[in-house]
Amino acid sequence: MQVFSHISMATEDLAAQFDFMNSVVQTPKDFGLRVASHPTLEITARNKLRTGQEFKRDFSCKLSQTRVFDIDGEQYDRNFEAVEDFLTAIKSCRVTQEQYQKTHGGRKAPGKHFFYQDVSAHDIANFFESYETSKTATRANSKYMADYIRTMNADGIGGVKTWTVCLINVSGHGKAFDIAGLRVDGGIYRKEGFGVDSYDTTCSIHTMTSADHEYLDYDNVAYEEVRELKEKYKNDCSKTKVNEIIRSETRPFSKGLLILYPIGDAGELTKTQENHKVPFGFAAVFPDRKGRGDLKSYRMNEIALEKDIDELYG
Incomplete structure (x- = not known):
């Protein structure tokens, strides 16, 4: 049940990001996407993950x-x-x-x-x-x-x-x-x-x-x-x-x-x-x-990581 709840939450969150990306007329090439991660579940096959890092928003x-x-x-x-x-x-x-x-x-x-x-x-x-x-x-x-x-x-x-x-x-x-x-x-x-x-x-x-x-x-x-x-x-x-x-x-x-x-x-x-x-x-x-509190983790793509660094050090 907890696994299903996490998958549902992560899917809804990602769908909301796509909706927002569409509303600001951007594509995945220039939009910082994030996917909620899980301690045991993989987002996708490891050979498909390629780049990206996990962050917790604290x-x-x-x-x-x-x-x-x-x-x-x-x-x-x-x-x-x-x-x-x-x-x-x-x-x-x-x-x-x-x-x-x-x-x-x-x-x-x-x-x-x-x-x-x-x-x-x-x-x-x-x-x-x-x-x-x-x-x-x-x-x-x-x-x-x-x-x-x-x-x-x-x-x-x-x-x-x-x-x-x-x-x-x-x-x-x-x-x-x-x-x-x-x-x-x-x-x-x-x-x-x-x-x-x-x-x-x-x-x-x-x-x-x-x-x-x-x-x-x-x-x-x-x-x-x-x-x-x-x-x-x-x-x-x-x-x-x-x-x-x-x-x-x-x-x-x-x-x-x-x-x-x-x-x-x-x-x-x-x-x-x-x-x-x-x-x-x-x-x-x-x-x-x-x-x-157990904070939610996100795996962020390269665009999101780049923007994150700019905000932190720019």
């Missing part, structure tokens, strides 16, 4: 964010719809500024952002399934995040079980817009050549997050601990390493954070927006799983 103790975007107005529209459908689905989880302060030990809600608390992992995974990351992305692919979240919630593991969602609301860049019954004043700004690099068909944003955004769901006590750890390690580790230490020591295994970023001004990404919807990016913060 988001443990990571802040994973969209960096590369396709310059594609229709994709902006689809992702806007995915965000709106998601926010509508979790509308009962939305909290006011006063409720946020009450549940965060008196900490005031930063800015005018919109917050949703105790969002289920099921809703988060569904959003990641519907959001389209760039067709050039393999490592920061939202579909992998959906797989990871479902794995962490399987068999009573209890990882990233409840989430806080923050919809960033800033003014000064881009037009105000309505989404899921909310009025958003504008989007984030990244300057061409400094915070963003534009190419023919893609746009690379160096970072979606601003200082301390990954602690938007922390109460006063936890946030004070963050400040103490920053001071403790400020001369000993890189900023990336310090952030991982802080996640490991302060973020509960059950708690995740998803930040949704409307993009108001970011090079060619918004210059070519025309009458299309506001493009959206996101950042997801995952706790340290400390070895818990």
Whole structure:
């Protein structure tokens, strides 16, 4: 039964990739395909496997964010719809500024952002399934995040079980817009050549997050601990390493954070927006799983491997 279940899952996953490959008008020659592997079952005969390597997608103790975007107005529209459908689905989880302060030990809600608390992992995974990351992305692919979240919630593991969602609301860049019954004043700004690099068909944003955004769901006590750890390690580790230490020591295994970023001004990404919807990016913060959970393995083809290396080192 378990073997049949795995074959069914792997087949459905591969079929979904073919559907997506077709929707972005690519062929297997330029699309990074993956096939879920199994400890005892072979994907095909060994003499047919040729190249490819196995990888496990592990988001443990990571802040994973969209960096590369396709310059594609229709994709902006689809992702806007995915965000709106998601926010509508979790509308009962939305909290006011006063409720946020009450549940965060008196900490005031930063800015005018919109917050949703105790969002289920099921809703988060569904959003990641519907959001389209760039067709050039393999490592920061939202579909992998959906797989990871479902794995962490399987068999009573209890990882990233409840989430806080923050919809960033800033003014000064881009037009105000309505989404899921909310009025958003504008989007984030990244300057061409400094915070963003534009190419023919893609746009690379160096970072979606601003200082301390990954602690938007922390109460006063936890946030004070963050400040103490920053001071403790400020001369000993890189900023990336310090952030991982802080996640490991302060973020509960059950708690995740998803930040949704409307993009108001970011090079060619918004210059070519025309009458299309506001493009959206996101950042997801995952706790340290400390070895818990049996992660799904994938065998990736040469194209996927090449893109993976580019994302990691490019």
